[in-house]
Amino acid sequence: NAGVTQTPKFRILKIGQSMTLQCAQDMNHNYMYWYRQDPGMGLKLIYYSVGAGITDKGEVPNGYNVSRSTTEDFPLRLELAAPSQTSVYFCASSYSALGPFNSPLHFGNGTRLTVT
Amino acid sequence: KQEVTQIPAALSVPEGENLVLNCSFTDSAIYNLQWFRQDPGKGLTSLLLIQSSQREQTSGRLNASLDKSSGRSTLYIAASQPGDSATYLCAVRQETSGSRLTFGEGTQLTVNP
Numbered sequence: 001n002a003g004v005t006q007t008p009k010f011r012i013l014k015i016g017q018s019m020t021l022q023c024a025q026d027m028n029h030n031y032m033y034w035y036r037q038d039p040g041m042g043l044k045l046i047y048y049s050v051g052a053g054i055t056d057k058g059e060v061p062n063g064y065n066v067s068r069s070t071t072e073d074f075p076l077r078l079e080l081a082a083p084s085q086t087s088v089y090f091c092a093s094s095y096s097a098l099g100p101f102n103s104p105l106h107f108g109n110g111t112r113l114t115v116t
Numbered sequence: 117k118q119e120v121t122q123i124p125a126a127l128s129v130p131e132g133e134n135l136v137l138n139c140s141f142t143d144s145a146i147y148n149l150q151w152f153r154q155d156p157g158k159g160l161t162s163l164l165l166i167q168s169s170q171r172e173q174t175s176g177r178l179n180a181s182l183d184k185s186s187g188r189s190t191l192y193i194a195a196s197q198p199g200d201s202a203t204y205l206c207a208v209r210q211e212t213s214g215s216r217l218t219f220g221e222g223t224q225l226t227v228n229p
Contacts, residue, residue: 004159042120042219043160043207090159102167104150105217107159 001026006091006108013081013115021076021111023091031094032074033058033105034066036087043090049074081115088112118143120208122220129196130228137191137223139206144187147209151180151191153202154222160205164191168211196227 007022025032034046045058049068063085065077074093078085089111096103119142129135139149148167152160164173164180166189172181179192189206203222210218 040221042205042221043217045217092159102148104162104165105152105160106162107152109157109159 003027004091004093004106004108006089006111008111009109010112011114013078013113015081015083015115017081018077018079019081019113021078021089021091021113023074023076023108024072025074025091025093025106026072027093027095027106028071029093029095029106030071031096032068033092033094034064034074034076035090035092036060037090037110038087046076046089078113083115086113086115118146118208118210118218120206120218120220122204122206122223124223125221126224126226128226128228131196131198133196133227135193135196135225137193137204137225139189139191139220141187141189141208141218143210144184145211146184147211149180149182149189149206149208150217151178151189152205152207154205155202163204193225196225198227198229201225201227 004025033048035043037043044060047066049055052071055066091108092105094103094105121140123138150165151163154160166173166182177194182189203224205222207217207219
């Protein structure tokens with residue numbers, strides 16, 4: 001198993017541009033998450049999904065959109081990039097029959113995004 | 117609002133030493149607590165997950181304890197090795213807002229050969 005795969009690894013955007021961060025998992029996990037990690041701020045939850053077709057907002061959803069058309073894929077869309085979105089983005093997944101928050105998270109290696 | 121603090125921010129020890137990393141949280145109404153390690157330029161790897169009803173979890177040379185009432189968790193690493201060098205993060209999940217996982221800022225551990 002490849003686990004959680006994120007692409008691209010690095011990206012530089014200009015203000016106002018848009019892009020999609022890709023995330024795929026091959027572990028048949030039902031739950032998927034997007035986090036951002038900023039220095040001195042820890043990780044913050046952007047969006048999460050409990051299954052195909054179901055998504056919900058996390059702590060910091062503004063400026064982002066997600067979709068979950070399949071169990072495997074959970075792309076994160078930035079529509080109008082702003083400098084405040086400069087960060088490292090991590091996708092994660094988990095599986096639990098007891099609910100989305102009761103099992104260890106598996107993380108991808110991250111996408112380092114710079115908006116200038 | 118839940119706040120998670122990890123002390124120390126950085127720790128350097130010689131190989132073979134036993135060590136303890138600390139994590140404290142302000143709201144004891146937690147659902148579970150996880151310890152992760154993060155290597156430079158990589159994602160997080162889950163090490164141990166402790167449910168609120170549990171006191172400790174063990175995996176190999178790692179032992180994590182949880183004292184929910186006092187808002188504390190420790191990660192004990194026995195016989196440290198250079199390969200243990202990484203940043204260790206703890207994260208707590210609240211009872212009332214299950215989706216939110218509040219992370220500490222981590223302890224950067226260096227094990228010197």
